[in-house]
């Protein structure tokens with residue numbers, strides 16, 4: 577790789593590298609999607625090649641499946657694995673109760689199914705993802721293409737009745753056409769600025785016809801591994817608070833940094 581990693585990339589990398597240590601031989605592991613999860617997949621691939629780690633990975637998107645195979649991870653479907661020991665994934669925001677907004681990369685549906693089919697969900701994130709109240713990041717809602725404008729109108733009505741701050745909803749685009757998820761659906765991004773009652777909003781949204789899933793992950797995440805640009809890394813647990821703190825030294829000429837596609 578040429579050039580230096582940005583502090584954000586270093587933070588993502590150290591979080592991912594620390595979380596890769598949680599994977600043990602024989603485990604069934606949910607593999608998240610996004611730039612932080614991509615670091616995790618590379619770190620796990622390195623452990624497979626260098627330590628002979630054997631585990632089965634269940635990817636949460638076609639992108640992750642492709643990368644996992646490329647780095648030598650055995651990939652299986654969730655139906656083949658049936659249940660997972662742990663899922664490790666990124667997030668767009670997390671709060672003190674480890675509730676999350678996810679779906680910035682469009683993979684929220686598979687991510688939520690995989691995370692909830694796991695004994696444990698571990699989020700890996702750079703420190704900038706921590707918020708006091710969820711909502712500054714636009715909340716992704718996956719909707720089926722049929723009748724999308726009707727679903728969008730019902731979502732906006734629900735936001736008014738819940739008195740949610742900021743109610744603009746936008747259709748996620750990919751150039752001139754709507755973004756299409758791995759499941760063939762569209763995504764509406766809800767620009768809310770602050771979500772007062774995330775638990776209630778998550779339930780209300782999923783009652784609306786046409787809504788497949790929303791990006792609020794409530795009571796799903798067990799641990800967050802927080803990375804900092806200077807190499808510090810912290811593990812926070814929903815029950816035990818901060819359980820470990822440390823610093824990860826790494827060399828930017830490490831094999832992992834070669835041939836980075838993104």
Ligand SMILES: O=C[C@H](O)[C@H](O)[C@H](O)COP(=O)(O)O
Pocket residue numbers: 608609610611612613665666667668677678679680681682683684687
């Ligand atoms: O749909 C994508 C996922 O929820 C990602 O895990 C999330 O958007 C975080 O992505 P990144 O690690 O690239 O910030």
